[in-house]
Amino acid sequence: MDAQLVAFTLFAAGMVAMPGADFTVVVRNSLVSRRAGVASAIGVAAGLLVHTALAVAGVAAVLAAVPALFRALQLVGAAYVLYLAYRALRSAARPRDMAQDVVTVRAGGLREGFLTNALNPKASITFLSVLPQFVPAGSPAMPRTLLLASIVVALALLWFPVVALLVDRLGRWLRRPRTARAIEAVTGAALGVLGLVLLVEPVLA
Template sequence: MPTTLIAFLGACTLVAASPGPSTVLIIKQSLHSRRSGFLTVLGNETGVFLWGAVAAFGLTALLTASEMAYDVMRIVGAVVLVGFGVQALRQARRAKGTRDDAEDAWQGTQKSGWASYRGGLLLNLANPKAAVFAMSFLPQFVPEGAPHLPAMIGLAALWAIYEVGYYGLYVWFVGRLKNVLSRAGVRRRLEQVSGGVLLLLGVRMALEG
């Protein structure tokens, strides 16, 4: 059991370290404040747990079995990613001007707690790959002889909690660089980069077969 747990946490680390839309969004929101970044993490990990629970009940098999259902989710996910990307690019554009104007713009675009949480949750739930991955990932670590459903839900909860800690380090690190990132030009450039990445990821998801 301890060996299985260590292997599971190691796999969770590799999964979290792989660059993806969630990582980009978390860093983007952390540019505004640690609160926004952390609430985005909580929203994302709520999605991770929900997909794990769905996989535990075997419902994600329906998604993989239905090409139409998968394609619908893929298009929805692409729209969500493109929406976040366009939003980031607009924020960067509004931040142009004098330093004072830029600071006011960043304050005006700082999201509420619910919006940050909802953004992280929506991004995760709109990604069909997250559902398919949960179905293929979690069963590998169910201990032999253990009840399948409770074990899968427990692993999903552990996976989400672990990633809260992991992505929390990203939020903390961005917060530590506050003096540098508070410069209007630097923050605007980072918004442009994150917006462009989210936009490209959305287009790629839309074009995938």
Template sequence: MLTFALAALVLIMIPGPDQALITRNALVGGRAAGLWTTLGGMLGLSVHVSAASLGVSSLLLASATAFTVLKAVGTVYLIWMGIATFRSARSAGQDGAVDGIGAAKTGPTCVRQGFLSNALNPKVALFFVTFLPQFLPTTGHTLGRALLLSAEFVVLYLLWFGLYTVTVDRFGAVLRRPRVRSRIEYVTGALLIGFGLRLALMH
């Protein structure tokens, strides 16, 4: 359990589209927006860990059509979010205003963005299909163990990004200055588009 927790924490800390969204929403909407986005990411993650534990993800990866459809939807979503973030960055740089599409100030919007960034990412499904089995017993019933490890991963995700959100919000006075925030959002938009393009090229 400890080895899995350490390995999972390292993997959670690797930058990805969910971290980019959490950072962006925490800067724009404050701590609450970042935490709502984290909750959405956790729910999206839960879809994949549950599917991997039950063996459903293996069916997804075995079907080229299903994998391609999910990859295409995920790519479009990430690129759309990147473009929306660019629009918000331009508004922030001009007059400190926040674009309505990119703002994500409301809880449901933040949850939806976090959920979709993980739920529509087939790389997350691939990760759990290849990573989780390494910590399961080779004989006997593995479902209970798989669900327990999956729950551990989800809790670690929630704790890490909860702490990350609080840290971002703590330095919010500096990071939310129009010029600084505009630059951060430009970088975040570029990262989201980059993640989308990487996903599009995934085989």
């Protein structure tokens, strides 16, 4: 058994499952419809694919070497997360038109999931710093790194659709107007905090 591969899989599973902007966006869209939630989940996995590809190609090293570029991308990501927070809080503050939400979120779920993940440059830096630790000494780096990157994407493709399906399973209770608006408020606040952290961090750095 490849102990390093097992260790990386466990580490990656924890990293993927850790609640954050990706998780929040998938849950929010799943409240509208199962299809919208799964679309968001696939979008998140696609965003992870971008980061792993960048790390494998070494482009992430450029972000680490050029702080101004990294901070610019971080600000763009923060702005997008704050935009999602604004939408969630606005939705929580007014009566919901569920039929209209289904049309709107179904169309944008994939895009939201992808952009929420892809616009976070920290993911590329994380992959760049972590992946080499699990490449055995003397082994070809490229095939091993591709395998590790594939594991991360595969775990995302498993985890986030499961989250979407579980939320949809509880949908009858979660979609009650009062409950749905409360969840919108909580997710909006969570996204707002995440967006502010991303916004303030490069300014204070």
